[in-house]
Amino acid sequence: MNVLTVKELRKKFKRNNVIKGVSFELPEKKIIALLGANGAGKTTTLQIIAGLMNKTGGEIQFEGVEAGTDTRQMIGYLPQFPVFYQWMSGKEFLQYVGKLSGLSNEAAAKKTTELLALVGIADAGKKKIANYSGGMKQRLGIAQALIHDPKLLILDEPVSALDPLGRREVIELLKKLKTQITVLFSTHILSDAEEVSDEILFLHHGEIVESGSLEALTAKYKQPKITLVFERSPQSYIDQLHQALKIDEVDINGKEAVLLVNETDKARDIILQMSVEDRWPLVKFEMSKAKLEEMFLKVVQGQ
Amino acid sequence: MRQWIFLLQKEMLENIRNFKWIWMPLVFIILAVQQPVTMYYMPQIIEKFGGLPEGTVLQFPTPSAEEVLAASLTQYNSLGILIIVLSTMGIIASERKSGVAAMILVKPVSYTSFVTSKWIGSMLLLWVSFFCGYLGAWYYTGILFEFVPFSIFIESLLLYGIWLSFVTTLTLFFNSFMKSSGMIAFITLTIIILLSVFSSTLSNALSWSPALLSNYVTQYLMMGVFPEEMTASLLLAIVSIIALLIASIFLFRKNELAA
Known part of the structure; x- marks a missing residue:
């Protein structure tokens, strides 16, 4: 009611x-x-x-x-x-x-x-x-x-x-x-x-x-995102990832890279596998959902 | 009705806490009482401070008690009105400006009760102050000169009180749609001054003007009979008070509180 x-x-x-x-x-x-x-x-x-x-x-x-x-x-x-x-x-x-x-x-x-x-x-x-x-x-x-x-x-x-x-x-x-x-x-x-x-x-x-x-x-509005932090500039690793998996958007900021992907589970497997095999200097790996704040920005910017 | 009483109680309590119930009557008493006292001691005052050349002989005719009482009343014509306007200038406007009026009126409070309780609150304060002051003047006039019959005192009190009530209601009226209390005081005083000046210079054409009530009361005190023109003036004052009050309620309701 x-x-x-x-x-x-x-x-x-x-x-x-x-x-x-x-x-x-x-x-x-x-x-x-x-x-x-x-x-x-x-x-x-x-x-x-x-x-x-x-x-x-x-x-x-x-x-x-x-x-x-x-x-x-x-x-x-x-x-x-x-x-x-x-x-x-x-x-x-x-x-x-x-x-x-x-x-x-x-x-x-x-x-x-x-x-x-x-x-x-x-x-x-x-x-x-x-x-x-x-x-x-x-x-x-x-x-x-x-x-x-x-x-x-x-x-x-x-x-x-x-x-x-x-x-x-x-x-x-x-x-x-x-x-x-x-x-x-x-x-x-x-x-x-x-x-x-x-x-x-x-x-x-x-x-x-x-x-x-x-x-x-x-x-x-949730678009899963993956945050990676490396010991040094992540550009070369991201290039490698691009060949292995479809990435919608990448945002590189210093040593941090934020990836927006659709198939999260697949992306996680690939990233973790590659980081082990190629001995990436990975400091942080995080998977998260978009927060309300990002949702808000999206809604507003979509207008 | 119950709600209206709570609103009035709040007005009374506020005027007690901000000492209006003390200083308003006091100022009204001082204003009126000083008249018989200074008039009584005028010869001595001039003798002490006048510095008149020696040999000057001044003959003061002793004023009649009615003249003294009328003179007390005219003290209210300027200072009294100024005090009334200044003490009522923010009665609604300040509450609207601060936003507390909105806090009250989002509750199921009647707009009519809100305005009328404020009107009655300020009327009570005015009449009590005026009564105290004028009674003081009457008493001192009686002691120092001669007692004016109490019935004449009451009649002149009621008549002059209507004029002061008109001033209060006019101030409340501007409060109902304006937010700046300084501006309200300015406009009200300007209107009262213009009204008084025009009415007394063109007193034949404007004999019905409420602003002439004070003149008529003086005449009544001196002559002992009501001037003929007074009826129109008195009626118009009462009608204006009612009309202004109704207009205030209407305008206050129409205004957006949040704006």
Whole structure:
């Protein structure tokens, strides 16, 4: 079941088309990563879904909700740079937005305590937000997005502003939320998307250029590659290899050679056999699949 | 309704934490109270600091209590309005600019409640400050000169308060669609100044102008009867306040919060 269906979403700023007909579906209780370079239209897309911006065209349909009704109750939203009332404490802010979202006083207080613990700032709950560090604000931002038990959590670059430790913790938090809630998060950090997301949407210049589950995308774009490192320049050995096997692409960089081949198993046998027979000064032999990053570059450059 | 009360509570709490609930009433008291005090001690002040040539005989007619009270009120015409505008200039704009308005309004919060709670919050602050200040002026006028009947005090308070409310609402109106609080203060003050200048120079043609309310209140204090033209001016002020508030809600809703 899909929580949200977006059809042909368009957004125009003056004469500038920022979103050019984006369509996608968000399946229930999955984590979906919206990937794209800076300026691809990620934030705009999320803001339109969250109701902070008007769309120029297209449809946004929540499951089981008639078009035109207020869907804010169903959405938890964390902007890229969350800001709060500086004069409130973290606890006060959470209770305030909880009550504004329709929770009773007791429910808001209970939920606040839970969430402060969940995001790991229980100790700082009574401190003024003005004294919070960037990472603490980000966590408080996630907590406020979850306060009214939304069906859909929208996170705009939830980890970009964090240090490695904070990033790790937010990723772990997202993993905890998996299976409980649908999460749509934008990022330009590919390894994060690779780590937690079930599905990926590639946004490029305001269009979805590729989408699908992580496995499906890897299967589609994976081209096995073999990395060889020699003690000296690999050119002559690569020439030898060319005669023995079909190589699609070679990239030689210093003592390292990266080969793209189709028949990996055959290539491995030949390379290992030749290196033994001819006593190649081989330092490293590695077989790997293309990473999301390379996938991303391919998708983008293919446009 | 419950949500509206939480929004108003937040406005009140914010104005307590940033000390507006302390300094606004204080400034309003100082502004108004200094008038009866300086008027009472004027002969002594001139004697001490005036350096008049010897033999000069100055005869000060003792002003009537109503004159003193009216003079206190005119203190608010310039400085009072300036303070009102400066204290309300960022009431929505600063929250939109920082982005915290967007944080609140992605929650199921009514736009109408958001704007009206801010309006009521600043109205309460204004009326309490104004009441304290004007009451102080009335009290000191009573002690140093003569007590003006309390009913007249209340009537002039309500009438002049409508004019100050108009100023507050006008500031809120520009807040609903502009982001720069400096610009909001500039435009509001310019409009108020132009309105006052034109209304008092062309007071016959523009007798219905809300900006003349302060003149009418003065006249009422001096003469003891309401000027005829006042009704139109008062009605127009009230209608403008309501219209500006409705327009503010409409414009605020129409604006994209994220932009």
